[in-house]
Amino acid sequence: MDGDSSTTDASQLGITGEYMASGHYVLQSQDDDGEENLNDHDDGGIKENFREQDIYLPIANVARIMKNAVPQTGKIAKDAKECVQECVSEFISFITSEASERCHQEKRKTINGEDILFAMSTLGFDMYVEPLKLYLQKFREAMKGEKGIPGVAVGDGLGDELTDDSFTNPLPAGIITADGQQQNVMVYTTSYQQIPTVQQIQFS
Amino acid sequence: MSQNTPDKDDQSSTNKKAISLPISRVRLIMKSSPDVSCINQDALFLTTKATELFVQHLAVASFNNGPGKETNSLCYTDLANAAEETETFHFLTDILPKKIFARDYLQSLEQMQENDNDDDPDF
Numbered sequence: 443m444d445g446d447s448s449t450t451d452a453s454q455l456g457i458t459g460e461y462m463a464s465g466h467y468v469l470q471s472q473d474d475d476g477e478e479n480l481n482d483h484d485d486g487g488i489k490e491n492f493r494e495q496d497i498y499l500p501i502a503n504v505a506r507i508m509k510n511a512v513p514q515t516g517k518i519a520k521d522a523k524e525c526v527q528e529c530v531s532e533f534i535s536f537i538t539s540e541a542s543e544r545c546h547q548e549k550r551k552t553i554n555g556e557d558i559l560f561a562m563s564t565l566g567f568d569m570y571v572e573p574l575k576l577y578l579q580k581f582r583e584a585m586k587g588e589k590g591i592p593g594v595a596v597g598d599g600l601g602d603e604l605t606d607d608s609f610t611n612p613l614p615a616g617i618i619t620a621d622g623q624q625q626n627v628m629v630y631t632t633s634y635q636q637i638p639t640v641q642q643i644q645f646s
Numbered sequence: 647m648s649q650n651t652p653d654k655d656d657q658s659s660t661n662k663k664a665i666s667l668p669i670s671r672v673r674l675i676m677k678s679s680p681d682v683s684c685i686n687q688d689a690l691f692l693t694t695k696a697t698e699l700f701v702q703h704l705a706v707a708s709f710n711n712g713p714g715k716e717t718n719s720l721c722y723t724d725l726a727n728a729a730e731e732t733e734t735f736h737f738l739t740d741i742l743p744k745k746i747f748a749r750d751y752l753q754s755l756e757q758m759q760e761n762d763n764d765d766d767p768d769f
Binding site: 497498499500503504506507508510511512513515516517518519521522525526528529530531532533534535536537538539541542546551552553554555557558559562565566567570573574577578581582 | 666667668671672674675676678679680681682683684685686688689691692693695696697698699700701702704705706708709718719720721722724725733734737738741742
């Protein structure tokens with residue numbers, strides 16, 4: 443077994459990363475093209491022969507959000523974008539299953555906003571909760587304003603309707619930031635704005 | 647009240663779109679979880695919005711950990727590192743395994759086998 447062979451096929455080696463002392467590992471081919479079996483169908487409509495785990499959000503949207511989040515001069519590799527796509531689906535499933543479980547425990551059938559917020563808090567995303575509450579409040583007000591009926595249930599066309607800018611007004615709010623310090627910040631409810639509370643999270 | 651900016655692809659800061667992710671797709675992913683029957687509109691909105699925050703969060707955290715080989719360029723390895731080092735992202739470690747070269751793996755394997763041969767069973 444010479445070490446310089448390029449045997450990257452894990453099935454030939456018959457082993458996974460479980461022998462490694464720390465963490466998981468996968469074998470990387472020498473010429474890493476970063477395109478394993480990632481989705482080819484990330485644009486265009488959903489086909490019915492999708493496996494459940496192949497459902498991703500469109501890579502253009504994901505990439506755009508990433509691009510706006512990192513510094514202006516930063517670049518993002520293609521495999522990183524594809525990877526974040528998968529992470530996003532994982533995140534959604536993660537939150538949903540936690541919220542769903544709580545729903546079942548309380549013998550309810552419909553997952554509501556509270557379940558989602560609670561799930562996030564439980565799973566370590568409590569820094570999102572406060573900004574999300576504000577967004578939700580604004581969303582509700584906007585929907586009321588447009589429909590003229592409080593608490594209206596909107597159907598599947600919601601995705602289109604929300605592309606209208608019902609959210610042009612910034613949120614004047616005294617927000618408790620992640621640091622626990624209150625400050626008056628204008629939260630612009632546009633998707634590309636960095637949320638002050640998120641910015642204050644120490645990532646290092 | 648609504649000052650419509652008709653450009654859908656406008657990426658400047660004046661873009662007034664509220665949500666940049668397709669809600670219907672988010673619902674599809676949510677429904678793929680077992681035992682999920684109905685999803686409230688609020689829940690759907692919150693999840694979509696949270697997903698945006700998550701993408702921003704993950705991108706910034708990975709980027710700040712030091713872009714990998716190339717300067718200023720976020721790559722897969724940065725994401726894998728962030729998943730391991732940040733507790734919030736631990737749930738991603740299964741789908742973000744770190745990559746090593748095959749030859750390194752084989753060398754380590756040989757080493758471990760040698761260690762096994764050298765160890766005395768002393769417990």
